[in-house]
Amino acid sequence: MVGVNIVATDPKKLKAVVEKEKVNWLSVCATEAMKAEWNNPGTPSFYVIDHRGVIRHKWLGVPGEHAMDAALEKLIGEVPGGGRKEPE
Amino acid sequence: MDHVIKPFLVFILAITGLMAGAKGDEPPAERYKGLMKEFSQTARGLYEAKSDEERMAVAEKMVKLTPQFMELGEKTPEQAVAMDGLTGVVVQEIWMENNTLYPGKEKDNLEDRAISLLLERYIGSVKLGEVCTRVSYGFRKSCETLLRTALEKSPHREVQGMACLRLAQFLNNRMRRMDLLKDKPEMARRYQVLFGKDYLEGLDRMDRGVTTKEVEVIFERAAREFADVKLPYNGSVGATAKLELHEIRHLSVGKEAPEIEAADEDGKPFKLSGYRGRVVLLYFWSEY
Numbered sequence: 357m358v359g360v361n362i363v364a365t366d367p368k369k370l371k372a373v374v375e376k377e378k379v380n381w382l383s384v385c386a387t388e389a390m391k392a393e394w395n396n397p398g399t400p401s402f403y404v405i406d407h408r409g410v411i412r413h414k415w416l417g418v419p420g421e422h423a424m425d426a427a428l429e430k431l432i433g434e435v436p437g438g439g440r441k442e443p444e
Numbered sequence: 445m446d447h448v449i450k451p452f453l454v455f456i457l458a459i460t461g462l463m464a465g466a467k468g469d470e471p472p473a474e475r476y477k478g479l480m481k482e483f484s485q486t487a488r489g490l491y492e493a494k495s496d497e498e499r500m501a502v503a504e505k506m507v508k509l510t511p512q513f514m515e516l517g518e519k520t521p522e523q524a525v526a527m528d529g530l531t532g533v534v535v536q537e538i539w540m541e542n543n544t545l546y547p548g549k550e551k552d553n554l555e556d557r558a559i560s561l562l563l564e565r566y567i568g569s570v571k572l573g574e575v576c577t578r579v580s581y582g583f584r585k586s587c588e589t590l591l592r593t594a595l596e597k598s599p600h601r602e603v604q605g606m607a608c609l610r611l612a613q614f615l616n617n618r619m620r621r622m623d624l625l626k627d628k629p630e631m632a633r634r635y636q637v638l639f640g641k642d643y644l645e646g647l648d649r650m651d652r653g654v655t656t657k658e659v660e661v662i663f664e665r666a667a668r669e670f671a672d673v674k675l676p677y678n679g680s681v682g683a684t685a686k687l688e689l690h691e692i693r694h695l696s697v698g699k700e701a702p703e704i705e706a707a708d709e710d711g712k713p714f715k716l717s718g719y720r721g722r723v724v725l726l727y728f729w730s731e732y
Contacts, residue, residue: 357725358716360704367711374709381727383709393702395691397728405701405724409717412697424725431723 357381362391362399404428407435472520476528479512483536490543503546510536510554517558527566531575533558538582541638549637559586563593572598573606574676580610580617583638587614605670605681612662612688619655622647656692663689701726 359381364370367385374383391397404413404427413427470478486506493499513536516529537555540546559579566572572594579587591614594607625631636644663685671682694702704716704726716724 357727358714358719359727359729360706361730362728363730367707367709371709382714384704384706384714385708387706390702390704390706393694393704394728395687395695399728399730401728403701403726405716405719405726407721407723409700409720411695411699411701414695414697428723428725435721435723 359383360386360390362386362397404431406431472516472522472525472529476516476525476532479509479516479532483509483532483539487539487543496545499544500546503540503544506536506540506544507546514554514558517561523565527562527569527571530558530562530566531571531578534562534575534582535578538578538587541583542581545634553584553586555582555584556586559590563590567593567597568599570600570603573600573603576603576606576610577676580614582614583618583621583635585640585643601670602673605666605673606675608662608666608670609681609685612659612666612685615655615662616659616688616692618647619652619659622650660689660692663692 359379361370361373361383363386364373365385365387370383370385373379398416400418402413402415402419402424403411404424406412412431415423483506486502486509489505490499490502493502510533513529513532517526517531517533518529520526520529533554537553537558562572562575576591576594579590588611591607591611595604595611598604598607621635625635632644639647667682667685667689671680671685673681675681675684693699701716704714706714708714716726
């Protein structure tokens with residue numbers, strides 16, 4: 357899971373928030389260009405992107421653990437070779 | 445015992461009669477304000493309710509307000525207040541459809557009646573723009589009729605612009621609800637009451653691709669012809685239509701996710717496209 361913090365734009369500030377909130381996913385800073393490209397996303401919002409880079413689900417607000425797990429499991433099953441490898 | 449209760453009852457009836465008389469004499473503008481106040485207080489009750497029973501009780505209380513708005517709308521000679529009354533019917537019914545499980549009525553629906561009166565009597569009013577915004581959150585066929593009629597027949601460009609934007613949003617919202625219905629078939633009965641049986645069947649046969657194209661064409665028209673029309677709080681029809689078009693073309697299910705190039709928490713470069721071959725759950729968050 358990749359979290360984009362849409363408030364923090366500087367890695368140092370992001371790191372402080374990540375430590376304070378005990379965040380356990382990879383966190384990325386927001387940039388103006390990215391916010392524009394993603395239509396200034398409201399928080400929380402979630403996108404599920406498949407192994408080909410295609411948006412397969414999107415939720416504005418929390419969809420519930422079950423819906424999210426089911427969607428992810430199904431897409432991981434579609435990945436050739438299992439889909440759990442680390443990124444290059 | 446009997447003789448004690450009877451005079452007491454007579455007394456109560458007399459008081460109630462007096463109060464009803466006083467209500468009838470209240471100026472319509474004051475009556476409208478009072479109803480709106482009652483509406484927002486009751487609406488707040490829904491958020492404070494702790495169980496489904498309590499929520500249903502709120503809906504039962506609220507449903508009694510609709511005919512009172514309708515009465516103001518139909519019988520008040522002052523046109524401004526009458527239009528507010530009819531708008532009140534629409535606002536309240538759409539609020540109930542979105543926030544409660546109150547089933548509403550398929551036939552003799554007050555929202556439909558209020559909308560047809562608004563079109564019959566107030567198509568020339570500049571205040572119809574606000575009604576367009578309200579009905580864009582609605583479900584019923586009559587909401588679509590109001591938006592299409594205001595777009596084609598309003599003499600005010602700002603009302604037409606608002607109707608154009610809101611019509612595209614209404615159709616887009618409806619498509620999302622139809623998608624939701626596929627995931628949650630238990631909603632079908634409720635949707636049948638809200639939409640009407642024939643209408644719902646029509647939606648079921650609707651081609652998603654064709655409808656998406658129609659929504660895009662209407663947003664494009666809003667961006668082209670009514671770009672400068674201002675929205676009541678901030679922004680313009682043009683800017684909002686462009687955001688909506690961007691959402692449809694680049695951020696909807698089935699589209700390639702836009703690239704993200706940014707620094708991670710340790711300052712290392714991150715590229716979303718570097719994750720091809722893996723499933724990514726992308727989470728936009730902010731600390732509170």
